[in-house]
Amino acid sequence: MNPSAIREILKLTELPGIISLAGGLPSALTFPVEAVREATARVLRDTPREALQYAASEGFGPLREWVAGEMARQGVAVSAAQVLITTGSQQGLDLVGKVLIDAGSRVAVESPTYLGALQAFVPYEPEFVSVACDDGGPLPDALATSAGARFLYALPNFQNPSGRSIDARRRADLARAAASAGVPIVEDNPYGDLWYDAPPPAPIASHWREGTIYLGSFSKVLAPGLRLGYAIAPDGVFAKLVQAKQAADLHTPGFNQRIVHEIVRSGFLDAHVPTIRSRYRVQRDAMQAALAAHLPTEGALACRWQMPGGGMFFWVELPEGVDSEALLVKAVARGVAFVPGAPFFAGAARANTLRLSFVTVDADAIERGIVALAAALRDLREEAAPPRAAKKASRRAEVAR
């Protein structure tokens, strides 16, 4: 395994005075502290010893039931017996890798794709196949190139890092193409609830239930520090995932599962998630406005981006030849951090891309961060093409040597 880009990035965001548009940290203001406090008190009053004891690897029954109900609301009919509670949805990726990947197996991914998924799969030594994508996600026709792959990993809602979504029609087409190519789909959906314009279409799993492993998370709608996610899988794969789960950590903390169930059981999220949406919508709009006001869209430094309909990220394409890692050095000097795009590509990396998070800091800081980013871009250009006088001085120095 290679050193982790995410890790190095998170260190940058911790520097004092840096505006972080880098990590995908949810705003801590969205965490329902009072609800966690009440739920925890109830769990420790009513079932303390059950919550503190070893528990089933599959997860806490009532929480699995709740997830199955939630999936039904989204148009995916599953039973609680197909729901595996995981230690964050990152663990779902690890378990999928452990169960489905052998060394040398082909694994199809979007281009770009979620860096944490690449990191979860890499230890199992797959051969990645990047599926051709456009602004609407993977091209169904391109799936033919991934025949024989163990699975296609896709993030259909407000993708990390690109922000793009797959529409209803392409979801159906992708499911059909994948079924025809015999390639199961691993559908990762951490951001589906974070929509700001219109709710997303039904999951790919609704089109191909028996061929899809679906991953969900409580990190973005409640709090990531509880580390709670879930995986939904067809029966045969499910049994293998449970075994892998047991080998990985026996079970997800029962204490946390009971607290979260206590919170969600009475419909808390129906009122809470809209408040997160409202906050993030404002921040998304602030970032869109700041980008439009400060980043060049014409000329030698023209940048390109699309406003995402939800999620946490803008994906910016810099002019060809501009390396976003070099830009990051200038940006940090100007007091802003982002994530360079290259690590999100499994195949040929596009070094002129970068990811901006709009959920961690408020609208004011977003505006200041984008102003700093635009200044860093100018700094980088000036260094690449130094002013005439400086060039002359440099030539003189050469002659003198």
Add this chain to the structure above:
Amino acid sequence: MNPSAIREILKLTELPGIISLAGGLPSALTFPVEAVREATARVLRDTPREALQYAASEGFGPLREWVAGEMARQGVAVSAAQVLITTGSQQGLDLVGKVLIDAGSRVAVESPTYLGALQAFVPYEPEFVSVACDDGGPLPDALATSAGARFLYALPNFQNPSGRSIDARRRADLARAAASAGVPIVEDNPYGDLWYDAPPPAPIASHWREGTIYLGSFSKVLAPGLRLGYAIAPDGVFAKLVQAKQAADLHTPGFNQRIVHEIVRSGFLDAHVPTIRSRYRVQRDAMQAALAAHLPTEGALACRWQMPGGGMFFWVELPEGVDSEALLVKAVARGVAFVPGAPFFAGAARANTLRLSFVTVDADAIERGIVALAAALRDLREEAAPPRAAKKASRRAEVAR
């Protein structure tokens, strides 16, 4: 991966009316519910948003410091920077497997060894080498047979399943032999605090710090449902373990880490752990007394066992030729469950062995459970050697066919 014996066993223990001497479930009466309640309230009062946010993969700094201090008390000098907080010590085993095992790598294990470790390692496709053991653990001279192994996995204190311990002298000899064979040691210590006669000697890690990965756990001294353990490793391996940890679940729940730190920081365990020891010592003594009173130690059904000095388990050897899985069927019919010994062997399994836990049920239930076990053993013998009349009837039936 094959179906999990542990899973199937845990199902048996859930049958109504069964006395479970099977799973290693700590007594829920030992869980410090009030301390958890107070600590949780403090965490949610003082640092709620930090506790609910994403956190560093290495773990919560103050808890890592506490663990380093605890190791120093045991004679192992480590810095907090070498402590990785894991989602239970089971995850430590998974991460060690992921980092150190390639397909076909040799991995040396005790005979018998902890089943959960075998399950954690198997997905990485090692070739297991069982090191010859006596009642005092692995024989240092036998380590020569494991030259080239990626590591020796050893559980020196009150081993699961055998209950045996490695004494101070053999720890030193093992460290020397392993260093000489170039085989690192993975030292697993979930039970070290659960001693009932005398505290265990210093860890193997104290003899060979740079060649040992040490795994510890809060499951047995606080509560397993919080899923908190730790791994301590030399620098090079540590960096790889952190990467593997990040890919596995990003980090262990910060909420749980802060609660446990809040509990242990002021020396709570110094008063609490002795209460666990007192309870379990009574139960161990009850099991020893019941075994001595009810299991035959002479004749055709002679059984052999040693009283463990700590931990959670007795290991019983039945007469050669008696299969403990067949005995389990009879035992469940009599209302008691245990774990057959065969799955604990990486190599040639000794089918005439079984593991009994004395921590889950109280002394009365232990006594009744052992009475039922002895009855089941007689049932099995009677079936194997049916009384004369039954034999005659059976012969007549054959003739009649």
